[in-house]
Amino acid sequence: MEINIRLLKRIDSEKRNKNVGGLKKIISELENVDAENLKNKKKIILYYALECTYSFLSEYNKEDDFYDKRINNFRKSIKVIESLGSYKIDRDMNHQICHIYLKYANILDNCGRSNLAIEYYQKILELDSRNVNAKLDYAVCLCQYTWTMTVVSKNIEAIKYFAAKLFMEAFEMAKFSTIKEGNIKYYTEGYNKLIDKKIRDMKLDEIETRLIQAIILFDHITNNSNAEYVYRKWVSENCLFLHPLNEITTRTKEFSEDLCFDILHFKSMVKLDELNPFYREIFNEMKQTFIYCRLLMYEVITEELVDPHYGDLNTFIFSEDTNIKYSIKMEKLKNVFRLAYSVYDKIAFFINVYFELNMAEKRVSIKSIWKPIREKLNSVSRSPLLHGPSDNRGLNGLYWNSRDVHNINDDNEDPVDLELADADHTRNCLEHRHVSIVNKVLPNSNDQNKIYYISEEELKQKSMRMLKLLREALICLCSAVNLEEDKRKDNYKDNDIVNVSVYKDEWKI
Known part of the structure; x- marks a missing residue:
């Protein structure tokens, strides 16, 4: 089986014709290809073609969304991409990589794995800072993410300003891009729904100013020792703080690493x-x-x-x-x-x-x-x-x-x-x-x-x-409980609410 662009066109043709049998046949053929004997660029096309075919097949199969197959093929493709030296990536290849990263980030976000999705939205913008779709999807992901956060309210405000900034930059760039009008309408509706009106009424430069003002710096270095500073810097750079914002603060210039510490906890129960x-x-x-x-x-x-x-x-x-x-x-x-x-x-x-x-x-x-x-x-x-x-x-x-x-x-x-x-x-x-x-x-x-x-x-x-x-599992567990508690507050209005107490570290001695 030839692994090339014509293969992707064949997959699109079977999808347009709603030919489920044809899609299954393509999957069978692709899974029998000996990937080890392919060159790297053809490997990327192979795994991407498999993901696309499973994605299209899921539209006609209510019993299975094939997320496991799709994620697996994305990861195989990304593993090959990461093995390539930057000198081997030309402009067309860079565009293809951004497209794969974007689809992968979106499926992660659909699975509720916002932390990992954020990492890939950021990678796209590092490769192409004017990628309109990445900015828009990243903004939507951030807005949904704030719903389950248990962090300082000012931090959430900062995230909302940052999401609004992404939306506004993307809408401005979209005027000079080939993005479809229907897509812009969809994201505009999302923008109006997810971003508060008082923020929508601001201009971009005002939002950038408010963003800086909303970021609180925390004195988390308790004894100012060099050992503690080096340790916390390592934790932050590796995104290992139990803080939902760690991914954002580490790779985003607008934020400071000082925002990171272990603040993960349940809301009132x-x-x-x-x-x-x-x-x-x-x-x-x-x-x-x-x-x-x-x-x-x-x-x-x-x-x-x-x-x-x-x-x-x-x-x-x-x-x-x-x-x-x-x-x-x-x-x-x-x-x-x-x-x-x-x-x-x-x-x-x-x-x-x-x-x-x-x-x-x-x-x-x-x-x-x-x-x-x-x-x-x-x-x-x-x-x-x-x-x-x-x-x-x-x-x-x-x-x-x-x-x-x-x-x-x-x-x-x-x-x-x-x-x-x-x-x-x-x-x-x-x-x-x-x-x-x-x-x-x-x-x-x-x-x-x-x-x-x-x-x-x-x-x-x-x-x-x-x-x-x-x-990530602990953050997801915390989010799951917080969402469930929001339901329980509505269903058990007469029950007592137990609030979280904040303790200093000295009691641990």
Whole structure:
């Protein structure tokens, strides 16, 4: 099968003719192509063509939106793009990359994964600062994102000004672009709905002034030590603060990194029973575990030891294989992955209680909460969370986030997240088997299944990826609860509201 632009035209033709059989035939042909023997640019076209075909097929299939297939093919395409040197990317290629990034960001936003979507909207604008569609979709994403934020109200005001700025710049650029009039009308309606009238009545220069005024700088460096400053700068640059704005502050010149700290918490909660303290306590524990893992990761990455750690001296650990690494540093690295992974089942435990799934505690896991529940031998009831209810962006985001860590369907299909394809296996080995961290994994070294070998660099990459996914999961969980609490306030107007208390850090000593 020839992988070229004519292929994309054939897909468009089958879509216009509503030929479902033709689309399925194209998918079958494309999935049988040996991608390894293709040049990089043709690989990008192959994966993009597969995504387009699944996207069109979803329009005629009410049972499946094929999000997993589409996300997987986007990621394969992006992996190839990121392997290209910038010198290999010409103007046409740059346009194609922006188009792929935009479609990927939009599908992430539709899945409720605003944090990850924001990252790709920003990448597009770094490649093409005059990309009208990216500015408009980014603005819509930000407006929806503010609905579930639990941050200082002035921060939300700043985001609204920033979204309005994106809208106004895009509308001005659209006058000189080829964007369709119908699309502009659609975004104009969104602008009028999402942006307050008092902001819409302002001119662009006034909005830019208000944006600067709305940004509050926080004195979060408590003891002004250089070590703390370096640590927080690393956290901010890697988007690891438990703060929904971290992605925005890190890559957007209008914002300051000083906005970032760990402020993620539930809003006021309707008191339906005596479990309110339980919800806060288990969420606090999950946050603290994440914060601990984050610090361990920082220490692993930044420690440059000339001599062994004093805790490793005189331990009489001996190995004839100089490729294997034993040290406290390696144990820290193992713990980052192991602990971050374990928080997911605590999230599932929380959801089971809070959303009243009534699953037996021993059956609760991040996989099981999304699955049908078998009550009797031949009786199956759908989990109320199956595939994430569409009216709760937080739960939708959490479902798709968990798909990156675990294969929910237990089938042999391609993993949604390419970096964590064997996360379950890695965790099981770390927890229950012998794991050797090595400088380099030798060919066929894992075939005998007695010892699991993994390179230090690979485990670092997986642990960092796991940390970032856990951060997103906690933000999604917080959003899901906040959206649910908004409903409960309407349904239980006579119940007491329990507000959040703010504590200083000194009580932790």
